[in-house]
Amino acid sequence: PNAPNFxxxxxxxxxxxxNG
Incomplete structure:
Protein backbone atom coordinates (compact mmCIF):
# COMPACT_ATOMS: atom_id res chain seq x y z
CA PRO A 1 0.00 0.00 0.00
CA ASN A 2 0.96 3.63 -0.35
CA ALA A 3 2.69 5.58 2.43
CA PRO A 4 -0.47 7.50 3.46
CA ASN A 5 -2.57 4.40 2.90
CA PHE A 6 -0.28 2.10 4.85
CA ASN A 19 -13.28 -7.18 16.87
CA GLY A 20 -13.71 -10.59 15.34
Missing part, protein backbone atom coordinates in the same frame (compact mmCIF):
# COMPACT_ATOMS: atom_id res chain seq x y z
CA UNK A 7 -1.56 3.11 8.33
CA UNK A 8 -5.10 3.34 7.04
CA UNK A 9 -5.05 -0.11 5.45
CA UNK A 10 -3.37 -1.60 8.50
CA UNK A 11 -6.03 -0.22 10.84
CA UNK A 12 -8.75 -1.54 8.53
CA UNK A 13 -7.28 -5.04 8.77
CA UNK A 14 -6.60 -4.78 12.50
CA UNK A 15 -10.02 -3.35 13.36
CA UNK A 16 -11.93 -6.53 12.34
CA UNK A 17 -9.08 -8.67 13.70
CA UNK A 18 -9.50 -7.23 17.19
Missing amino acids: PLDLAAIEAPSI
Whole structure:
Protein backbone atom coordinates (compact mmCIF):
# COMPACT_ATOMS: atom_id res chain seq x y z
CA PRO A 1 0.00 0.00 0.00
CA ASN A 2 0.96 3.63 -0.35
CA ALA A 3 2.69 5.58 2.43
CA PRO A 4 -0.47 7.50 3.46
CA ASN A 5 -2.57 4.40 2.90
CA PHE A 6 -0.28 2.10 4.85
CA PRO A 7 -1.56 3.11 8.33
CA LEU A 8 -5.10 3.34 7.04
CA ASP A 9 -5.05 -0.11 5.45
CA LEU A 10 -3.37 -1.60 8.50
CA ALA A 11 -6.03 -0.22 10.84
CA ALA A 12 -8.75 -1.54 8.53
CA ILE A 13 -7.28 -5.04 8.77
CA GLU A 14 -6.60 -4.78 12.50
CA ALA A 15 -10.02 -3.35 13.36
CA PRO A 16 -11.93 -6.53 12.34
CA SER A 17 -9.08 -8.67 13.70
CA ILE A 18 -9.50 -7.23 17.19
CA ASN A 19 -13.28 -7.18 16.87
CA GLY A 20 -13.71 -10.59 15.34
